[in-house]
Amino acid sequence: MKVLNKGLKFAPTKKIDKFGVFVDLQKFKRSLCLKKYFLKDPVTRQVLGENDGWRHTELKKKSHFYPKHLISKEITTFETMVLDEMEKIQPMRSQNLTKEEKEALKELAEDTTITIKPADKGGGIVILNREDYDEESLRILNDRDVYQRIPYNPTEEIKKKFDKYIQKGENNEFLNEKETDYLTVKYPKIPVFYHLPKVHKNLNKPPGRPIVSGIDSISSKVAEYLDHLLQPIVRKIPSYLKDTGDIIRSLNTITWEENFLLVTCDVRSLYTNIPHNRGCEAIKTMLLEDGEIKKEQIDYIVEGIALIL
Structure with a gap:
């Protein structure tokens, strides 16, 4: 590696x-x-x-x-x-690479024994042995608390559930005509699993950060719709921080005292450790307290979140 x-x-x-x-x-x-x-x-x-x-x-x-x-x-x-x-x-011949560099790039592109991925942090590029990458993939996917092996392709079955959900939104006028048309995915793609090597944790045998790319999948449009509704409300939460710049601006407003401690924390496998029912309850409570969205539509939003999860 x-x-x-x-x-x-x-x-x-x-x-x-x-x-x-x-x-x-x-x-x-x-x-x-x-x-x-x-x-x-x-x-x-x-x-x-x-x-x-x-x-x-x-x-x-x-x-x-x-x-x-x-x-x-x-x-x-x-x-x-x-x-x-x-x-x-x-067309001009590029002089930026030497002959040896061009041959090296070609050799890397044709080498089936390696896989090339961006590092999880730091912006580097990692070249891994294909066997090591596959071994880490299987280690992640064999965690039965997170992933489940299924004997068939459930795409059509899941698509019917989402179509029914979208139709319910249209019937109750939670969705207008343009939203209904946008949310309906006629030809969904199956999400793709891959992982990014965490070389900052182990340089020789880095653990992987699992990612399931759901672009154009069955749930992708509904997830985008729910995100549009929830983001304005999430920004109102006192603990909300947009990015590093937002943190720095917030710290600049604090008058530092001698007994203060600056503490950071990290949660291992945060999203998979949030119980679905408790997460949905928390979102519903937040939306009801905010009062910007009617209760009937809040129930529809929470139903959509549960469906995606």
Whole structure:
């Protein structure tokens, strides 16, 4: 296992991606047309949740609206000029890497006996033996208190539960039409498990920080919706700290005294150690005390959290 310096940089390729440039041009043309369109016909924005009494979000599917009738001669001329100039450019050979360095990178990319991951902390790059990485993966996944082996793919079964939950939200008007459309995942991806090596704890045989990447999974959109509702309320909690900068600003407001102690603490496996029922109860209590969201919608939010968990 090796850790590479976080300052290591690889030379960018000088070869032009003609297709990529063409795609970017089309996006730029659409952006210009949209600006022209909305200057002529401004969008009237409304305060969310004002009409039906329920708390809503701004979540909606990305629009594909393209007023092509607003493509002018100037835009077309600009596109032609860029494409013509691109054809004249000759790709340059990169001189940033030596021949030996290029061969080393190629060898690393083709080596199936290793895996390359970012370090859990510090920003370094870690090269691990594939056997060691797989061994740590199995150690994490074989913890039966956290993970459960299942004999089949439950995707369709879980999808039906989320579809039913979303339909319930629409029927009770907790969700508006745009939210319902956004939250419905028609073709969900199965979440991917991997882990990041904690080289700050053990350099020779680092334990892994397990991560389940749920991008575009069944629960990803509902989780995003609930996060939008909860974040404004979480910020009101006295113990809330946004980031390191927020901590420093808070400390600057304190008049330090001789008997003060600056203490930090860490919880091992924090999220897996929170009992689901107690966590849901805590969130419900917090939402009721805040009073910004009606009780019926609070019950719906807590139901969604339990479903995700």
